[in-house]
Amino acid sequence: MLEGVNVALGVTGSIAAVKTVELAHELRRRGAEVRGVMTDSAQGIVHPWAVEFATDNDVVTEITGEVEHVDLCGYDGWADVFLIAPATANTVGKIAAAVDDTPVTTCATTALGADTPVVIAPAMHEPMYDHPGVLEAIDTVSEWGVEFVDPRIEEGKAKIASEEAIVCDVARAAGERPLEGDHVVVTSGATAESIDPVRVLTNRSSGKMGRAVARACYVRGADVTLVHGVVGPRPLASDPERGDVPYADVRQVETAAEMLEATREACDGADTLVSAAAIGDYTTEERAEKLRSGQERTLELEPTSKLIDEIRDERPDLPIVGFKTETSGDETAMIEQARATLERTGLAFVVANDASVMGADETRALLVHAEDAARFEGTKAGLGGEIAESIAAILAP
Template structure:
């Protein structure tokens, strides 16, 4: 996600500074080069040697005659983005007032003056985060174009955001934004149809692909609505077992609408699409529903279920929005490429889709995928990670919307 990106990492005196090593490692795993700047208070919490080890670069702990702040974040500076993680209330207030009394605040002022993108991940006790002056400082700095990664408010603390959330916002700040101003709706996960109060008909979808698509569109500048269903039955050790980025059930890269049934997913998607520029229908929506029993069905008896078909979401949305670009997904179990393409083309033509992503059901819950992007005239093959495929899909959407904008100009 951050291949070739130079990240200057500012560390301030929050106890969350202990997470700096993990964050630096994750930035490097995502392809970034990292150089750190630490305030004096931060060095009292985590030793600069630990940060040097994590970044594989010398750490700036004071501004000297080498003008480290300018070399990092000035005009033509080394950094593509300056991220402060964690940022204390004190640091945010100083940045808002252009107070430069630590290496971190001095580097922040330099970055803002040089139009180097800045990302701030606050971490403090909740009453400090709710202080009117702190909120005013956040609003002031946000108005200058600084991206804030919202903290996780738990146990009376505004805890630093997850590494995934910080990395995602850094990628958004540092990259091009071809989907800036566009609203992308993504459906994801499985649906479940209640048989009784404790049993459901569902499928094995983990929602991983849909979440990666939502994230890729967000990184490219889009406002994203993620309509997310259930996570299909998987073992607790499976990669697909945990659906959400944050422990509080939210995601940092999208407005999340959690649903269960196919009908609920259709209604939430229909509402989200009233002002959408694109719909990406990734969810594995159940094809059948059943009349639900109000009481738990007792075990040990012969039982037959009468199944009724559910509405096709893309067909319903197409009827509501004849001009809306829609990307469909088609999952097959045959393993026959020709059959997959044929089924994808049938869906493409029936619902007048922009393109269809066809893959085999064996990729459900996996990190890797083999897929076909089926357009009107061709079928492009993709093999790699789901995150990589999501990037291809987001880039295709950006090209599609740009082409439509050109055609209407």
């Protein structure tokens, strides 16, 4: 996501500075080169040696005759983006007033003057965040084009945003935004149909592919709505390992009918729909009481509505990207099935993949258009990027 991006990481004197080492590691894991800049107050919380270790670069702790601020953030400076994480109320106010009395604020003023993208992740106690002067400073700096990563309001504190949120906003600020101004709706995950109060019919989809597409579209500037089905069959928010979804407005659903209705609402005014969810093909009448075990049962299955068919009927001009999962492993057969779906529903293109990739981080897929098909093999994040680029090409004026 951040391959080839140079990030100057400003650290100020919030207790959230203890998270800086892991944030620097995460930026580097996503492909970025990182150099640290620290205020005196930050050095009282985390030692510069720790930041040096995390970034594998020398840390700027003072501005000297080498004019480090210009070297990092000036015209033709090293940094592609200046990230301040965490940023205190004091620092935000100084940036708004162009007060340059720390290495971080001096780099910020230089970056703003040189049109280097700036991303700020504030962290402070909630009453400080609600102070009219702080809110005014945030509004002022935002009007200058600075991107703010909203904090998490918990326990009376405006806690620093998650690493996922910060990384996504850094990537969005540093890269091209071919989808800026576009609203992309993505469906992801699985649906589940209740058999009784305990049991459901569902499938093995993890939702990783849909979330990868949503993230890639957000990074490229889109406003994203993610209609997310149950996973495993727990809802997304119940699994702390998956973290939050800061790159999208999430609508969580369970059944195929709920997903169709939520997608209908989300597509009002949307520019494209990516139907990546594994929506159940069948539903059954839910029993009011738990079915007792040890007895033979026959379930009467009824087909669910086809989401892309319904949306196409209602929005004939909306570009729709479909997914087609097969189990044969035969590429020719997969392309034929994908083209049949593409032609029947008038899709922009179809992503065809094998069911064996469900739940995995790696994938193999075919991007099937009316006239050709392109093979992809790699991570789902990589495929998400390819799909987002194709959408940008379709939506380009």
